[in-house]
Amino acid sequence: MQETLFCLSVGHLLPFTMSDFNSTDFTNPSNLILLGIPGLEAAHVWISIPFCTMYTIAILGNFTILFIVKREPSLHLPMYYFLCMLAVTDLVLSTSILPKMLSIFWFNSREINFSACLTQMYFILSFSAMESGILVAMAFDRYVAICEPLRHSTTLKNPVVAKIGLAVVLRGVILILPYPFLVRRLPYCRTNIIPHTYCEHIALVKLACTDIHISSYYSLSVAFLVISLDVFFIAVSYTQILRAIFSLPTKDARLKTFGTCGSHLCVILASYIPHLFSALMQRFGHNVALHLCVLIDNVYLLVPPILNPIIYGVRTQQIRDRLLQPFTHKGT
Structure with a gap:
């Protein structure tokens, strides 16, 4: 889960509370203030350039994947249906973050309604959980295709793929649903300033002036449940896949079969390595500068939507050939 801003401790919040304004008592603030990247306000315009570029690449890349799969009948297969689900998830995830972030960088538009903040938080967390679930579904598809190739077309029929997609969506929706309700019920009396570019869960609950253990424990439980189970199922799938690959008679056959998993493995690494890095920051990064933590949080969320398409x-020949087809025809 995207429990980022692990570096943010109460000590980080105190300078903003004490220096920017006096504490006032309010149960639920009508508006919150997103600072952007604390300490780097003067460089916000320059920082916006790579983030705007990242957003453009994510939008174009994922829409291109959706367009190619829709237009090419040979790609109407379970693997590419799951890829389309991943593309939609990446589009929603990046769009939940970037527009508001860029408005902060370009127009100094830091205010966000409390309900809008909770909605943004919910979308980020739920679609992050969905993305992880889709990676598990793609691992299952690779397992059936390699270990049970004769049963692939009968096991993963379109209705089955649709049910898997629905299960992934419902898991993300239901598990994350308590988050906004737990946050809304908290009383706030410290500040309405969030030292971040988006409504990150931990940063938001730390503004409360009461015990936050229920919200924190639920957050950790969901994060552990989702990530640990998903990684476990992916690991089991690839253990069986590797056993099947090593049982093949020739080296060429082993390499060709393993190559069909290359794209999925790269996407898994792009998704879970940043999560591991953030977990290490949570454990050992308490003395890291706040602006660096915020930058890491943003990169953590925004890199997968760019890299996945x-x-x-690049690695899938059918998509690559379809993408290059207009240029190839021109050259002939």
Whole structure:
């Protein structure tokens, strides 16, 4: 889960509370203030350039994947249906973050309604959980395709793929649903300033002036449940896949079969390595500068939506050929 801003401790919040304004008592603030990247306000315009570029690449790349799969009948297969689900998830995830972030950088538009903040938080967390679930579904598809190739077309029929997609969506929706309700019920009396570019869960609950253990424990439980289970199922799938690959008679056959998993493995690494890095920051990064923590949080969320369409576009021959087809025809 995207429990980012692990570096943010209460000590980080105190300078903003004490220096920017006096504490006032309010149960639920009508508006919150997103600072952007604390300490780097003067460089916000320059920082916006790479983030705007990242957003543009994510939008174009994922829409291109959706367009190619829709237009090419040979790609109407479970693997590419799951890829389309991943593309939609990436589009929603990046769009939940970037527009508001860029408005902060470009127009100094830091105010956000409390309900809008909770909605943004919910979308980020739920679609992050969905993305992880889709990676598990894609691992299952690779398992059936390699370990049970004769049963692939009968096991993963379109209705089955639709049910898997629905299960992934419902899991993300239901597990994350308590988050906004737990946050809304908290009383706030410290500040309405969030030292971040988006409504990050931990940063938001730390503004409360009461015990936050229920919200924190639920957050950790969901994060552990989702990530640990998903990684476990992916690991089991690839253990079986590797056993099947190593049982093949020739080296060429082993390499060719393993190559069909290359794109998925790259996407898994792009998704889970940043999560591991953030977990390490949570454990050992308490003395890291706040602006660096915020930058890491943003990169953590925004890199996968950029890399996923690039990885599949470069490594998957069917998508690559369809993408290059207009240029190839011009050259002939």
